[in-house]
C-alpha cells in the first residue's frame with residue numbers, strides 16, 4: 012500500500028507519529044487514543060519507506076497482541092511481508108535469537124522452555140527435599156524478581172546484607188539448586204530467555220547488526236532487562252519507537268519499571284515525543300470520571316485526553332447489601348440493558364472486570380443460575396488443561412528426554428504401576444548423582460534403587476515409547492511431523508480409553524480438547540510450511556547460525572510462550588457470552604458495557620498490594636475499557652460477610668457527584684447515545700418491546716439504593732419456584748404482576764439449570780474448559796437464555812406488546828413514543844423530534860445521520876466537558892457495522908480467537924470524520940527518505956528533550972517547564988523527567 016494510504020485513517024497527531032522521521036520516537040498517550048493502531052501503521056509505514064521487514068523488530072506485550080498486530084500490518088500492506096518481520100513478545104524474539112546464536116554462549120541447541128508451572132514444580136521439589144520452610148510460590152516470584160533485576164546494566168547493585176535471615180538463606184539455596192536443575196534439563200525459564208539474550212547481544216552485538224528499527228508496544232510495562240534488550244536490538248541504528256501510557260502501568264509487581272521512560276530520555280536525549288490526546292473509545296462521562304480517579308495521584312505527570320464521543324450516560328456507583336446481592340444485581344442489569352435496548356447489545360458486549368479472580372465465585376454462580384453464558388479470560392490456559400498437558404509432556408520428553416519434570420509427570424500416566432514413592436526416590440537418586448531422570452531410567456547409569464517388577468516393566472515401557480518416537484523423528488525416511496507424533500503417542504498410551512475410564516462424564520470434553528491440540532499442531536505446521544511463522548534471521552557476515560529448530564521444538568516453544576490463546580470452538584465463539592476477566596488480563600481490550608464489582612477498600616486497593624498508585628492505575632485501566640456504560644459497585648458486606656468501606660479512589664465528593672447511584676434509565680435518548688458511541692444501528696421497536704417484556708423491572712429498582720437488605724427479608728411468596736429469592740422490595744408493582752407468566756417461564760428455565768453448573772472457583776483446575784459442568788451457552792438447552800416459547804405464549808407476548816404500545820405513562824420506550832399524553836407534552840422540542848424519528852420508519856432509517864442536538868438528558872449532563880465536545884459525534888454518513896473479531900483464513904480460524912482491543916475497521920466502511928476541532932497543524936510535507944535527521948521533520952511541533960549534559964541542538968526545543976492549559980497538554984512538574992507535549996494547539 013502506498014504510504015499516503017497508510018496515513019489515511021489517522022488523526023493529525025497519529026499521522027505525525029506514524030510518519031515521523033525521528034530516530035527515537037516516544038508516543039505517549041492515554042487509553043483508547045489509538046496507540047496500537049498508530050504503532051501498527053508506523054511499522055507498515057517504515058516498510059513502505061523501504062525498510063526490509065527482516066531488519067525490523069516489533070515487540071509486543073502478549074502473544075495475542077503480536078498476532079493481532081501481524082494481521083493488521085498484513086492487511087495494511089497486503090503483500091505478505093508482515094511474516095518476515097521479527098515480531099513477537101520480547102520472550103519469543105529472544106528465543107529466536109538464542110535458537111540461532113545461543114551456541115555462542117554455550118546454550119545447547121533445541122533447549123526447552125520451563126513455563127511457570129515447571130518452575131514451580133522444580134522449586135517445590137527443592138523445598139521438600141531440603142525441608143525448607145519458604146513457600147515455593149514466594150520463592151519462585153523472588154527468584155524471578157532477582158533475575159529480572161540483576162540482568163539490566165541499569166540495575167542498582169544488589170546489596171548483600173551482612174547477616175542473612177533464614178528465609179534469605181533458603182532463598183539462596185533454592186536459587187542455586189533451581190538454576191542447576193534447569194541446566195541439567197536443558198531448560199531456560201522465562202527470565203533466562205531475556206537474560207541470556209542480553210548476554211548474547213552484549214558479547215556478540217553483530218547478531219543484530221542488520222536491525223534498522225525497533226518498535227515497542229506497552230512500553231510502560233517493560234522491565235529493566237527488556238529495556239536493555241531494546242537498546243541492544245537497536246544498537247546499530249538507534250532507531251526506536253516506543254508506545255505507552257504511564258497511567259496504565261500495572262505490572263510493577265512483575266518488575267515493570269515506570270522509570271524506563273526516564274531512562275529512555277536519558278539514553279536518547281534526542282527523543283521526540285508525540286502525545287495522542289483524543290480518546291476514541293469511551294463516552295465523555297466515562298472518560299471524565301476515569302480521569303478524575305487517575306488525577307488523584309499527585310506524583311503523576313498530567314496529560315490531556317479528550318473524548319471524541321458524546322457525553323453519554325453517567326457511570327454508576329451502586330451500593331448493595333452484600334456480595335450476593337451485588338452478583339444478582341449485575342445479572343439484573345445485564346438483562347435490563349439487553350432487554351431495554353432490543354438487539355443493540357448482546358452478551359458479548361458485557362465484561363465484568365475483577366481486581367482478583369476470587370471475586371468471580373458468586374458472580375459465576377449468579378450467571379450460572381440465570382443461564383447466562385460466560386467465558387473467563389486470564390484463567391487457565393488451554394495448554395494447561397489436564398489432558399492437554401499430559402500429551403504435551405509426552406511431546407516434551409520426546410523432544411528433550413532430559414526434561415526431568417515432564418518425564419516424572421508421565422511415568423505413571425496412564426498407570427504403569429509406578430507409585431509416587433518410587434518416582435520420588437528415582438528423582439532424588441538422579442538429583443544426587445547429578446544426572447537426569449532419563450539417564451537413570453534409560454540405563455545410562457546403573458540404578459542403585461531396585462524398583463518392583465511392575466514398576467520396572469512400567470519404566471521399560473515408557474523408555475520404549477520415547478525411544479521409538481525419537482527414532483521416527485530422526486529417521487530421514489519416516490520423519491514424522493508433530494501431528495503424527497501426537498497420534499502415535501495417543502495410540503501407544505490408549506489415551507481416549509484412559510480418559511473414558513478416569514473422567515466419566517467429562518471424558519468427551521477432554522478428548523475434544525486433545526483433538527483440538529491436534530488441530531492446533533496441524534495449523535502451526537502449515538504456518539511453518541507457508542512461511543507465515545518465520546524463525547529465520549537474516550545472515551550476518553562472519554557469524555554462523557544454528558540450523559532451524561525442528562518443528563516439534565518450535566511448536567513446544569510456541570506453546571510455552573502462549574499466554575491466553577483461546578480457541579473458537581471451546582470459546583463457543585458463535586454463542587454470545589459475557590466476559591469475566593481480571594483487570595490485568597483486560598489490558599488493551601474494550602467493551603460497550605463494563606462492570607467493576609468489589610469497589611471497596613481491601614479489594615481495590617487490594618489489601619496485599621504494596622503500591623497504592625498502581626492500584627489506582629488498575630482501576631483507571633478497568634474504567635477506561637468501557638465504551639458506553641460503566642457500572643461500579645460496592646457491597647456493604649464482602650463475601651466473607653465483613654463490613655466494607657468504599658474504595659478511597661471513588662470517595663472524593665466531586666467524583667461521587669458525577670456518578671449515578673443506580674443504573675441508567677434506558678429510554679430513547681440513552682439508546683441513541685449508546686448506538687452513536689458504538690456506531691451501531693438502532694434496534695427495531697418490536698425487538699425492544701419483546702425483549703423488555705421479559706424483564707423483572709425496567710428500572711434499576713429491584714435492590715434498595717442504600718444497600719439495605721430488604722430484598723431477602725420479606726415477601727416470601729415472591730420466592731420463585733427454584734427457591735431462589737426474586738429480590739422484590741416488598742411492594743408488588745402492577746407492572747410486574749403483568750409479567751408473572753413471563754417470570755414463571757424464566758423460573759422454569761432457572762430451575763432446569765439448578766445444580767447444573769459449577770463455578771470457576773469450584774474447579775480452578777479446569778475453569779476454562781467448555782464442558783458440561785460449566786454454563787456456557789452450548790451446554791444449555793437450546794434457547795435457555797431467551798427461552799423459546801410455545802405459540803400460546805408468543806401470542807401472549809405479542810398481545811402484551813400491543814397493550815404496552817397503547818398504554819400511557821409506563822416506562823417502556825414504546826410508551827415513551829406512544830400517544831401524546833401529559834408526559835409527552837412536557838417533552839422538549841428535541842425530544843419530540845426524536846420521538847417522531849422513532850415513529851417514522853423512513854426517519855428511523857435516516858436516524859444514523861442525525862446529529863443529536865442535545866444529548867444531555869437529566870442523566871447525561873455535561874460533566875465538565877467542553878460544550879463543543881458534548882455535542883460531538885464521530886462521523887456522519889453510513890454507520891459502520893459493529894466491529895467483529897476479524898475473519899481469518901480457514902486454517903487460521905481454527906486455531907485462535909482474539910479479544911481485539913481495536914477491532915479492525917471494515918475496509919468498505921468510510922472512516923469517521925475527525926472527531927475534534929482540528930488541531931492547528933500545518934500541511935504535512937511530502938514524505939522524505941528516512942535518512943533525514945531526526946528533528947524538524949514535520950510541521951507538527953515536536954519537542955526534543957535535552958538533558959543538561961547533552962548539547963542542545965539548534966532546532967530542538969526544550970519544553971520542560973512549560974505548563975499547558977488544563978485541557979490541552981502536559982503539566983511539567985519539577986523533578987520529573989518526562990518529556991512534555993508535542994502538538995501545538997490552536998490559540
Ligand SMILES: Nc1ncnc2c1ncn2[C@@H]1O[C@H](COP(=O)(O)OP(=O)(O)OP(=O)(O)O)[C@@H](O)[C@H]1O
Nearest residue numbers: 020021022042043044045046047048291599912913
Ligand atoms: N483515528 C481514529 N479514528 C477513529 N477511531 C480510532 C482512531 N484511532 C483509534 N481508533 C479506535 O479507538 C479505539 C482504541 O484504539 P486502540 O486500542 O489502538 O487504543 P490504545 O491507545 O491502544 O488503547 P489502550 O491503551 O486503552 O489499550 C479502537 O476501537 C480504534 O479502532
